[in-house]
Every structure is written in C-alpha cells, then in structure tokens.
Amino acid sequence: MFGFFKKPKKDGSGSAAKERLQILLAHEKGSGPSPDYLALLQRDILEAIRRHVHVEKDAVDIRVDRDDDLSSLEINIELPSRAMAQAPGT
Amino acid sequence: MSKVIVVTSGKGGVGKTTSAAALSAGLAKRGLKTCVIDFDVGLRNLDMIMGCERRVVFDFINVIQGDAKLKQALIKDRRLENLSILPTSQTRDKDALTQDGVERVLNELREEFDYIVCDSPAGIERGAQMAMYFADEAVVVTNPEVSSVRDSDRMLGLLNSKTARAERGDGSAVPAHLLLTRYDPKRIEDGEMMTVEDVLEILAIPLLGVIPESPAVLKASNVGVPVVLGDTSRAGTAYEEAVGRLIGEQSEVRIEAESRPGLFQRLFKRTA
Ligand SMILES: Nc1ncnc2c1ncn2[C@@H]1O[C@H](COP(=O)(O)OP(=O)(O)OP(=O)(O)O)[C@@H](O)[C@H]1O
C-alpha cells in the first residue's frame, strides 16, 4: 500500500520539457538553414511572383511548425482578384 | 482604449515571464484582446512558456527593422483566440530596440488589442527601459526577499522618471501594482521571509495579488501552457484573481499555500 503512494508521479511534464527543448535547440543550431533564411525565402518568393503578377509587398505570409522529424512550411500568397488578368506578358 | 502594461522587477528570476504569460492568458480568457511581447532580446523565453516556440518565423526586431510586417510576426495562440504572442529575437542584441521602433510597434498594436503586456528583461539596461518606457501601467513582480524588494523599489523610481508618461511632466507617474510571487507561507510562518505587510509597507503600492510557490508553475513551463490554462492550481487561481483586479474588480487578496499533501508530508517527517 505504501509503495503505491510513494511511486513517483508520471505526469510526463519533465520529459515534455526535454523533448520541446531538444527540438528547439536542434533547429536553432543544427545543420539546418540559418535562422534568418525564412526572411530571405519570403523576399525571393515575392520577387518571383512579382515578375508575373502585381501583388502587394506584404502579400506573402509564411508560417512554420517545427517538429521532431518533420517541419511544415505554410505559404499564403494573397493575389488581388484581377491579378491573373493583369499579369504582364499574358 | 488600449492599455500597455509592463511586467518588470529589476531582479532576475523572480517570475516576470511566468506572470506575463499568466496575466495575458487570463486577460484573453476574459474575452479581452491581448498581445504579449517579449522584450528580453537575445534570451527569448516567452515563446517556450507560451508553447509556441516551434511556430516562430519573424520577431519583434524584424518588425522594428522593417524586415517583416507586424501581422507576420504575431503568433496567434491556438487555445485562446483573443491572445497573440510577439516573440523576440534570439540572435540580435538589445540595441536593436530603438525607441522609435518600439513606439511604432506599440501604436500599431494599440489599434487592434485591448491589452498589450510587455515582458521585461531583468536589470535596468536598454531592454528593461524600453519595456517600461511607453507603459500606461506597471506590474512590479517581487519575491518576499531583500534584494528583490530593493530592486523593485529601484524600478518604481525609474517608472516615475524614465517613462514617456513621467517625462510629460504633468506629475502623473505610471500607476504600479505589486505582484508578490513565489510566496511560501510555510517559510513566512517560520519567520524566514518577509510578510506581505512588510513588503507593502516598504514599496507602498497597491497589491495586485499574491502567487504562492507552486509546482504547478514548473509543470506549466515544462509543457508550454500558461498556469491559468492548465489544471486547477492555487497559483493559477491567484493569477486569475490578479487579472480581475488588473481590470478593476475589487476583491480581497487571499493567501493560500498550494499543496496540502506537501504539508502533511512535512508533518509526517517531523513526527517520525
Ligand atoms: N509561483 C512560483 N512557484 C514556483 N516556481 C516559480 C513561481 N514563479 C516562478 N517560478 C520559477 O522561477 C523561475 C523563474 O521564473 P521566470 O522565468 O518567470 O522569471 P523571470 O523574472 O522572467 O526571469 P528573468 O529575469 O530571467 O527573465 C522559473 O523556473 C519558474 O518556473
């Protein structure tokens, strides 16, 4: 009976902390791209789009979600409704 | 009308980030549109405490320097739709916090949010100065211990002189509230720490709340859930009550220890 009560509680929060830190630190100093690459990527995407259609300077919105073995990159591009029609060279 | 609230302390490690996270989540829970900003440039931590560290793309400094729009840097909390987080940079240094830049960002935030909570770094250097400079109100986080109380007194002096509000020279200081954290009733009973009354007498500002020392706080930071959103705990409830007072509710400050089991354990050991 006593042994039951003395068992350390496994609420998992300590290991959750470790896991979160490992993922974060791996992304921060790992072999991956530099921390600022997203800003550059955004600029490049914007430039590429603007060669074809006219969009606002803040039309590109980048979101990330980093995970253990898979990170997702969500890129939203706001196109004005007539952008396709106005595209140069079409 | 929006309000900019700085969470400050002078001394490090007293619970500013914990409190900024809990208060902002508490405000958002009440339906108030709230943004919490990390001013601790180079030592980003608020993102971890808020549990959004994996979603940081741009930060406060990127916005100040014009590399990103504010809306790109704001991270919307996934639990509370009224809550947004503006993380800081982990790689730049505090000089990037220009007064103009900070003012511009705060003014833009004021258009969208009811409350803007600024998590100040420790110390009295640039980061701490910028976090308080445009504040409408201050929450001074203090532990019942001599160096913390002394540093809080110093911060009160700065709030009354080195802020936009003080510099306007119309005699109006930044109203400051005392948030006493890591309060351990057992150690106070034993005479090891100052009492609430002691601290109030020295600092002479209204009491916003007393947050007990609590294992729930460590657990909350482990999992990245502000303590007011996790399992019910005395610390969480104490923060919720503090939020009520921050928005003008009148209520008595209750002081309760976190864990009865802990007390029983100590009693058990003593008689054994
Ligand atoms: N009420 C509490 N009970 C138990 N632990 C607490 C409590 N409040 C804060 N802590 C712990 O104290 C430590 C420091 O807290 P926190 O990071 O919030 O302080 P800070 O003032 O922001 O520090 P810094 O000056 O480095 O920015 C953390 O480990 C946190 O979990």
Ligand SMILES: [Mg+2]
């Ligand atoms: Mg902090």
